[in-house]
Amino acid sequence: MKPITLAEWLDYQQHIHALGVDLGLDRVRAVWQRMGSPTLARRVVTVGGTNGKGSTVAFLEAMLTAAGQRVGCYTSPHLMHYNERIRIAGVDAGDEALIDSFKRIELARGETSLTYFEFGTLAAFDLFARADLDVAVLEVGLGGRLDAVNLIDADAVVITTVDLDHVEWLGPDRDSIGREKAGIARSNRPAIVGELDPPHGLLDALALCGAHIERAGNDFHVERAAHGWRWRHRDGTALALPDPELAAPVQYANASAAIAAVHALQVIDAFELGRVAAASMHLASVPARLQSLGGDPALIVDVGHNPQAARALADWLDAEPGGRVHAVYGALSDKDVGGVMTALGPRIAHWHLASLDQDTPRGLPAAVLAGVLHQVLPRAGFDTHVDVKHALAAARASARHGERILAFGSFFVASAVLAEAAG
Structure with missing residues (x-):
């Protein structure tokens, strides 16, 4: 029986591919090409890393929206409803929009098998391409180099942190994992490294691909104060900011990396950057982060x-x-x-x-x-x-x-x- 409801479509996707995780870009690229490979947005930012991706996406969305940009965000996994994964202009994708997208993907894939995650990623691409977006913000699902999100060439990337996780797929140490995560970067485009002590494997791989590396603690800095904090860039840009509403000390690093990405994209001037960065400290929200x-x-x-x-x-x-x-x-x-x-x-x-x-x-x-x-x-x-x-x-x-x-x-x-x- 063909799936009709969103729940039926999601159940169907869980069973059409033999492996739950099957890294690689060949299948998803073939289907996307059959769908015409339309442009997702005028700018694309991809966020990878072991931890902090969801919070960093939230800061990026809040800043860019405050700047008047029309933003689409793709994140995973979801907490309560699948629709949370795809958000356009602050609104989660509706059931009917998702179902229509799944039908287009099913028609295009033919005999090509897709994983549950690949189906969802293509749906995000498809819906974003139809939404007239200024910026698409994509969160990597697992790793980077072979994750389906990496099918899209990002204008800037953020790599939040690198630590041991998913070692059976990404490698046994931080250097190996860092090299996999560096795969989302592109030559001559900004790669923001949000960790103060990143592994050499990450930095070497970013340098090898020709990315413009900007590192926390080297190119941009967080300066904490009794109330609020200051973001400072080596080019002289300095922003006085309120504390983030998101709890946990690590949120300063996530916010700082997001600001560095918007700064590197040069979509807004320095004065406007200060305003939207300050606004994002109050507006950025993501559930189940403390x-x-x-x-x-x-x-x-x-x-x-x-x-x-x-x-x-x-x-x-x-x-x-x-x-x-x-x-x-x-x-x-x-x-x-x-x-x-x-x-x-x-x-x-x-x-x-x-x-x-x-x-x-x-x-x-x-x-x-x-x-x-x-x-x-x-x-x-x-x-x-x-x-x-x-x-x-x-x-x-x-x-x-x-x-x-x-x-x-x-x-x-x-x-x-x-x-x-x-x-």
């Missing part, structure tokens, strides 16, 4: 799922001292669970470990998480639960007034917590 859901005990949800993200969570907890922290944690089988737990260490008073094996074939049972926790933090207290809903209920029952519940570890955890909080 998102406070209120209550007492307070509930905070975050999509952090690898050791680098866990270190950022640890930095935030250190900067925001408060009551005891109860963790609601679930993870996928390809993640460094021990590294995540070690990064947070004694900051977590009690762990509520949630099974995700009913949510996805890649989900880990809570018993496996418990085994890892016992190895890396043998004195840690914990309970295991059949799913996120039960883990959250147990955390709420055991946490006292003035304490905090931190739910993190996977988009599946975040989406379940947000759904539960919404009632």
Whole structure:
């Protein structure tokens, strides 16, 4: 039976390709060429990196929109609804628009098999090409060089951070992963490196491809103050800015890299850059990035799922001292669970470990998480639960007034917590 509804189309896409992840550009290029390879927008910015991509896209969207640009954003994965992945002029794509795009892709692909992610990426390209965009902002799904997003030649790229994640596809060390992420850059076009200590593999690969490299700490700088902060570029541009609404110290680096990308594109003058950058500190919003859901005990949800993200969570907890922290944690089988737990260490008073094996074939049972926790933090207290809903209920029952519940570890955890909080 042919798919009709959006849910049927998404289920169909999950089953037409043998592998869930199958990196490479040949299939998606062939289908896009059959669709005419139209131009996505007058400018394209691609954002890659291990962590911080979603927040950086949010800062870019807020700045460019404040500058009067018509902006399309493609991000993944989604939290609550698939439509979140494709946003045009601040509005998520509607079901009918997505279905119509999927029909065009299905007609063009013929016998070419596409993954679920490739289908969605082509839909974003197709809808953007029909939307008369000034700027398209594309978030890399996995890696960079062989990710479907890399089919498009970006006018500027941002590489936020490089750390160990998806090592079975990208390589066993930061240099290998950095080289893969550098693949989104193009010769004679800006490549913004948002990390203060990037791996040599990333920098060497960017230099080899002839990109115009701009590095945090070298070409542009963040200067923190008691209230607000200052962004400064080697060309003399300096901006006095309010603190970001997005929590976590790492958001200054994400905002700084986004400003550097807009500065490098030269789509607005220096005075206007200061205005829109300041506006973006208040306007940039992305769910489940240290998102406070209120209550007492307070509930905070975050999509952090690898050791680098866990270190950022640890930095935030250190900067925001408060009551005891109860963790609601679930993870996928390809993640460094021990590294995540070690990064947070004694900051977590009690762990509520949630099974995700009913949510996805890649989900880990809570018993496996418990085994890892016992190895890396043998004195840690914990309970295991059949799913996120039960883990959250147990955390709420055991946490006292003035304490905090931190739910993190996977988009599946975040989406379940947000759904539960919404009632």
